[in-house]
Amino acid sequence: MLFNSIQFALFLPLVVMVYYMIPARYRYILLLSASYYFYMCWNPAYIILIIASTIIDFYAARQIEAVADKGRKKLFLMLSLCSNLGILFFFKYFNFFSSSVNSLFQQFNIMAESPILDILLPVGISFYTFQTLSYTIDVYRGEKSAETHLGYFALYVSFFPQLVAGPIERSTRLMPDLKEHKTFKYENLSRGIKLIIWGFFMKLVIADRASIYVNAVYNNPEEHGGITFIAATILFAFQIYGDFAGYSSIAIGSARIMGYDLMQNFNRPYFATNIRDFWRRWHISLSTWFRDYLYIPLGGNRVVKWRWYMNLFLTFLISGLWHGANWTFVIWGAIHGVFLVISTMRKEWSKKRQPKPKVAMYANGLASIPGIISTNVIVLFAWIFFRANNVQDAFTIIGGIFTNPGELFIPGNAGVAAPLYAGLGILLLWTIEAKREFYKGKFSFFKSENQWVRMFAYALLVVLIVFVGVFDGGQFIYFQF
Amino acid sequence: MDTQSQFIQFARKLAIFALILVILDQSIGIGARELYFSQKTGRYARLNHLLYETEAELIVMGSSHALRHYDTEILEQNLEMDVYNGGIQGQFILFQEAVLEMLVERHAPKHMVLNVAPDFFVYQPTTYERLGELKPYYYKHQETLKPFMKLKSVFEPFKMFSKLYQYNSTIAHIFRYLASPQPDVEGYVKLEGEIPPLPEGTRIYPQEHMDMDSVAIAAFDQFIKTAKEHDINLILVASPVVTGEDVDALKAYQLLKQQAIFHGIPLLDYSKDPSYTHQYHLFHDGNHLNTEGAKLFSVQVAEGIKPFLQN
Numbered sequence: 112m113l114f115n116s117i118q119f120a121l122f123l124p125l126v127v128m129v130y131y132m133i134p135a136r137y138r139y140i141l142l143l144s145a146s147y148y149f150y151m152c153w154n155p156a157y158i159i160l161i162i163a164s165t166i167i168d169f170y171a172a173r174q175i176e177a178v179a180d181k182g183r184k185k186l187f188l189m190l191s192l193c194s195n196l197g198i199l200f201f202f203k204y205f206n207f208f209s210s211s212v213n214s215l216f217q218q219f220n221i222m223a224e225s226p227i228l229d230i231l232l233p234v235g236i237s238f239y240t241f242q243t244l245s246y247t248i249d250v251y252r253g254e255k256s257a258e259t260h261l262g263y264f265a266l267y268v269s270f271f272p273q274l275v276a277g278p279i280e281r282s283t284r285l286m287p288d289l290k291e292h293k294t295f296k297y298e299n300l301s302r303g304i305k306l307i308i309w310g311f312f313m314k315l316v317i318a319d320r321a322s323i324y325v326n327a328v329y330n331n332p333e334e335h336g337g338i339t340f341i342a343a344t345i346l347f348a349f350q351i352y353g354d355f356a357g358y359s360s361i362a363i364g365s366a367r368i369m370g371y372d373l374m375q376n377f378n379r380p381y382f383a384t385n386i387r388d389f390w391r392r393w394h395i396s397l398s399t400w401f402r403d404y405l406y407i408p409l410g411g412n413r414v415v416k417w418r419w420y421m422n423l424f425l426t427f428l429i430s431g432l433w434h435g436a437n438w439t440f441v442i443w444g445a446i447h448g449v450f451l452v453i454s455t456m457r458k459e460w461s462k463k464r465q466p467k468p469k470v471a472m473y474a475n476g477l478a479s480i481p482g483i484i485s486t487n488v489i490v491l492f493a494w495i496f497f498r499a500n501n502v503q504d505a506f507t508i509i510g511g512i513f514t515n516p517g518e519l520f521i522p523g524n525a526g527v528a529a530p531l532y533a534g535l536g537i538l539l540l541w542t543i544e545a546k547r548e549f550y551k552g553k554f555s556f557f558k559s560e561n562q563w564v565r566m567f568a569y570a571l572l573v574v575l576i577v578f579v580g581v582f583d584g585g586q587f588i589y590f591q592f
Numbered sequence: 593m594d595t596q597s598q599f600i601q602f603a604r605k606l607a608i609f610a611l612i613l614v615i616l617d618q619s620i621g622i623g624a625r626e627l628y629f630s631q632k633t634g635r636y637a638r639l640n641h642l643l644y645e646t647e648a649e650l651i652v653m654g655s656s657h658a659l660r661h662y663d664t665e666i667l668e669q670n671l672e673m674d675v676y677n678g679g680i681q682g683q684f685i686l687f688q689e690a691v692l693e694m695l696v697e698r699h700a701p702k703h704m705v706l707n708v709a710p711d712f713f714v715y716q717p718t719t720y721e722r723l724g725e726l727k728p729y730y731y732k733h734q735e736t737l738k739p740f741m742k743l744k745s746v747f748e749p750f751k752m753f754s755k756l757y758q759y760n761s762t763i764a765h766i767f768r769y770l771a772s773p774q775p776d777v778e779g780y781v782k783l784e785g786e787i788p789p790l791p792e793g794t795r796i797y798p799q800e801h802m803d804m805d806s807v808a809i810a811a812f813d814q815f816i817k818t819a820k821e822h823d824i825n826l827i828l829v830a831s832p833v834v835t836g837e838d839v840d841a842l843k844a845y846q847l848l849k850q851q852a853i854f855h856g857i858p859l860l861d862y863s864k865d866p867s868y869t870h871q872y873h874l875f876h877d878g879n880h881l882n883t884e885g886a887k888l889f890s891v892q893v894a895e896g897i898k899p900f901l902q903n
Contacts, residue, residue, distance in 0.1 A: 117747040297598040301605070528764035566605075570612045574620060577756045578763065583721045 112152035114361045115314055115582075122149070127368055135292040139262050142289075142369075146271035150234070153275075157233040160198055165265045167194045168243045169258065172250040176257040184251060191247035195240045202233055207436030235275030237433055241400055243268050246282040248404055255283050263289055272365040276358045278376040278396035285373075293370030305557075305569060306364030312572050313357030315580030316536035321350035323529035323581075328520060329498050332507045336517015340508045344491050346530065347498045349537045352380065355394070381490075381541075382548045384482030386450045387458070389490060397433070401426050423455060424448035439496045439505060446493040532579040539575075621755020627766050628728050628759055634769030636728070636762070638779050639680060643694055643729070648676035648778070650901075651695075653688050654707030656681040657831045660880045661707065663890040664778035670894035671901065673703075677779030684719050685712055689811040690726055690740045692818055694733045700822035703901055705893070708828050710797045710845035710863065712812070715805035720744050727758045743807060782883045783876040787834070795837050796878050804844060812848070816855045827897050828852055828859040832889065834878055836869030860896045862889070 112118050126145045130138055151158050171191040175184045200208075209225040216223055246267070249255040258264040267286050273279075293299075328335050328343035335343075359376035366373045376396050383389035390398045409422040424445075431444015492509075499505035511517070521527060546555065556568035593601070631637035642651070650673055652662045658679025667675040678695075680687065688706065723744045730737050730752050741748040751757050774781065819826040830839075839845050852859040867888065868874055874885030881889055 117745070117750070295595045295598055295602075297593075297602045297605075300602050527768055528761060531764045532761070562605075566609055566612060570609065570616055573613055574616050574756060577617070577754055578620070578624070578760060580760070582751075582757075582760060583724065 112149050114358065114365075115311065118152070123365055123368075130369055131295050138293075139266050139289065142270065143262060143266045146266065146269040146274060149271040150269065150274060153234045154231065157231075160202075160233055160236070161239060161269050162265075164195055164198065164240065164243050165261075165268045167191060168247050168268070169261055169264050172247050172257040173259075175247065175250050188247060188251045192244065195244050199236060199240045202230060202236055204432075204436045206230075211438075238277050238279055239268055239274060241397075241433075242279050245279070245400060245404060246286075249282055255286075258282070258286060270366070270371075272362040272371075273373055276355070276362070277394075278359055278362065278374045279400050280373060280396070285371075288371050291370075296370065299370050300368050303364040303366075303368035306360050306367060308569055308572055308576075310357045310360030310362075310364060311576050311580070312536070313353040313360065313540065315357075315576050315582070316353075317533055317540060318350045318353030318357060319581035320529050320533035320536065320579070321346040321353065324522070324533065325350055325498065327522065329500065329504070329508075332499075332504050332511070335511065335520055336515045337512040338516050338518065339520040340495075340512050342519060342530075344494055344498070344508075346533060346537075348381070348487075348491055348494050349533070349540070351494070351497070352377070353536070353540070379544045379548050381487060382479075382483055382544065383486050384479045385486055386447065386454045386489060389486055390447075390451070397430070401430050405429060420452045420455065423452050427451060434497070438502050439499055442502065442505070443493050443496040446489075446496065450489050535579070536575075617754050617756045621759060624756065624759035624763065625728070625731070628762055631766055631769060633773040633775065634765060635681065635774075636765060637769065638678070638776060639691070642676060642678040642779065643691070644698065646674075646676040646678075647699060648674040649701055650675045650703040650705065651701045652677045652679060652705045652707065652779075653691065654679050654705075655683055655688075655709065656880060657709060658705075658707035659779070659781055660783045660876070661831050661886050661889050662705070662780060662893065663883075663886045664780040666887060666890035667894050668778075670891065671898065675778060677776075679707065679779065680725075682718075683722060683725070684709075684716070685808050685811045685815065686719055686723060686740065686743065687725070689815045689818075690723070690737060692815055693736045694729060696818060696822045696824075697733065697736065700824055703825045703827070703897075704819060705827050705829050705897065706815070708830050708848060708859070710830070710833075710839040710842050710848075711802070712848055713804050713808050713844040715803040715808070719805070719808070724760070727752070727760065728762060730758055731755075780886075782886070783880055784883055785876050786882060787872050787875045787877050789870070789872050790835065790878060794835055794878070796833050796835055797837065797839055797842055802844065804847070809847065809851070812851060813855075816851075816857055820855075825900065826857050827900050828857055829893060829897070830859065830861045830863045832862045832865050832868035832874075832881065832885075834868065834870065834872065834875045836864050836866070839863045858900050860893070862892070865892075867892075 112122060122145070126141070129141055133141060147158055147161075150161065168191050171187045174187040178184055178187070206227050209227055212225045216225075246255070246258075246264075250257050258267070263286065266289055267280075267282060270280075270285065270289070325343050325347045328339055329347070332340070356377040363373045363375070374396055376394060378392040378395065380389055380392040383392050406422055406426040409425065410418055411422060412419045414422070425448070427444045427448030428441065429444070431440045431442070431447070434440045434443070495508050496502070496505045499508060522529065543557070556564055559565050559568070628636060629640055631640065650667065650671065652658050652664075652667075652675065656679065659677060659681055660679070662675075662677050662679070664675045664677050678691065680691070720743055723740055726737050726740055730741065734752075738749055741752065745751075816826060818824075833839060840849075849859060849861075862868070868881075868885065871885075874881055874888065876882040876885075
């Protein structure tokens with residue numbers, strides 16, 4: 112079930128209504144049933160994978176806690192890791208691995224052929240797998256006690272607002288929240304609905320509109336020149352932001368209506384002043400997951416410098432692979448890894464110099480502009496690999512940018528509508544974010560003291576969504592991850 | 593504040609918010625409607641003219657092939673009757689059938705040419721999504737359009753309660769044609785430029801397996817029935833294909849021809865006409881004739897359909 116569907120518009124209010132009507136002790140049953148139903152709307156058979164992950168991790172964590180022997184604890188941790196990562200590898204990476212091996216064989220004229228499986232990627236598999244893995248690792252580390260209630264644990268793994276595209280929640284945060292008795296609070300419903308409206312604006316007005324132009328260019332790179340590639344890449348940056356942050360906003364809003372507090376996943380990423388800052392603002396739940404469960408176990412920054420830089424690079428390389436089973440994503444991760452290492456080295460070097468005197472907030476805003484621009488250039492460059500259909504296309508696009516500027520592609524007749532609406536949406540988004548970034552606490556339509564101003568602002572946002580949004584079933588990009 | 597008070601506060605504010613939304617939706621929606629139906633040129637202006645103004649004796653219908661291939665001036669000169677070109681780019685038989693149903697509520701032309709393509713019955717999901725272009729006409733033709741909107745989604749008729757939604761995505765087109773008017777001659781829009789020669793073996797209509805669309809077949813059937821019910825003399829015409837490829841081998845085209853024979857509707861097939869095969873100077877792209885090609889084709893069509901216009 113897509114968030115941007117009539118089905119969800121009926122499903123969510125119905126679940127919320129029943130949720131507040133029934134006694135709190137039965138709510139987990141309602142939410143678990145609703146979550147399974149929500150997932151089964153895509154492919155009923157794949158619910159088995161979620162149930163299998165749930166049961167294995169529930170059992171593994173109980174055993175980790177119950178046994179005293181360190182070796183046996185590790186054994187149960189391995190059971191959880193192998194089963195979850197095994198499922199993930201089989202469904203998401205097997206064909207990529209297989210076709211890469213085949214290509215390698217062909218290079219050496221070896222006639223062996225690794226099989227390619229005809230399987231569908233289960234929606235959101237990378238998200239719920241990482242979420243449940245973090246739980247068993249936390250129990251193993253002794254940071255969390257094992258959950259004794261299978262129902263609540265199953266709900267933690269499959270909670271429908273964040274099941275298929277995050278935010279990737281930690282058991283230490285979400286599990287206690289799910290068990291808490293929630294009462295009907297005006298503030299929660301109001302905040303939740305506002306977040307949902309904002310999410311739909313980002314998805315339907317920005318992401319889905321931009322995607323029409325981006326697809327037209329990126330699916331036919333041989334027909335366009337550098338200026339068009341730059342325009343399409345800028346639009347793609349907002350497409351993926353609108354798509355993913357929009358989904359997160361709807362997810363956080365849907366949970367908030369029922370009183371649950373999901374973590375913030377995006378924080379104005381295109382105002383980051385360096386790559387480290389970008390990753391503190393972009394897909395926060397994933398970057399912190401990688402920090403806590405990969406980067407730190409690798410040694411983090413408590414090792415010699417070259418190992419530290421290697422840890423950073425490896426973390427981002429694997430993060431790239433998490434995003435998709437394609438070399439384009441691996442290169443995307445590598446680019447971020449390289450620039451993160453450079454940014455960290457630069458920071459280390461500048462520590463040795465005299466600290467700069469503090470400047471006023473406004474001047475600080477202006478001073479951050481070169482950093483924002485250079486960060487965005489790097490991020491945009493990396494997005495080329497992320498969006499390109501294959502590595503060859505990515506290099507065609509980069510080659511086009513540097514050698515063949517060409518003319519800006521403006522779709523004929525009706526086609527001009529897509530970049531126009533997307534541009535309008537991006538302008539509005541950018542203005543709001545710039546205001547929040549640099550002029551905190553000043554006048555805001557959406558956070559005005561006057562309730563009528565707030566109400567009109569959100570009503571106009573709904574008007575904009577209905578009037579220029581895309582309603583023909585656009586998919587969320589991150590479902591494939 | 594207790595739960596009950598919080599609920600009352602929420603319900604009250606939600607009701608106010610809904611009221612504001614309804615007021616904005618209705619008022620801006622009416623404004624958008626006025627703008628939509630005041631267009632002078634462009635895609636929607638032509639459709640509006642077809643549905644609400646033209647009294648032409650001969651109307652040409654179809655997709656971009658119809659729009660670009662039938663020079664109305666030439667047809668009028670050769671046939672000595674008023675002609676209007678109602679071709680709509682990117683819209684196939686489902687849309688054409690909906691337009692015909694709306695048209696006959698006001699005006700049934702004496703003759704109608706429906707330009708058909710060899711892949712008319714091939715299933716294409718975009719065909720259903722593009723039915724959204726019928727939304728602006730829903731308020732005038734609710735009962736006629738409801739079955740078509742349901743093909744897009746069962747929830748579509750409910751969405752139509754919003755006036756704004758009926759004009760979703762139309763505003764950019766309106767301003768685009770206002771800023772840069774698109775001239776037409778009784779609906780015919782010229783296409784300039786020539787296509788470079790295509791590589792040997794290029795096919796415009798690939799022969800790989802393609803699913804048939806039973807809904808499109810039924811719509812074609814209904815199109816013919818509606819035309820007959822309103823005494824419209826219907827003639828089917830297939831446009832030339834630059835490659836001159838064997839489109840008869842396509843199952844979808846075979847079925848279309850069988851349907852035409854079954855209903856006793858003439859089909860003039862120019863798809864393999866040697867006057868156009870590999871004549872790249874007559875084509876704008878692989879699929880469409882340019883102005884020169886359209887002139888030649890319109891003369892040929894006028895001659896071809898003359899015998900069928902006698903009664």
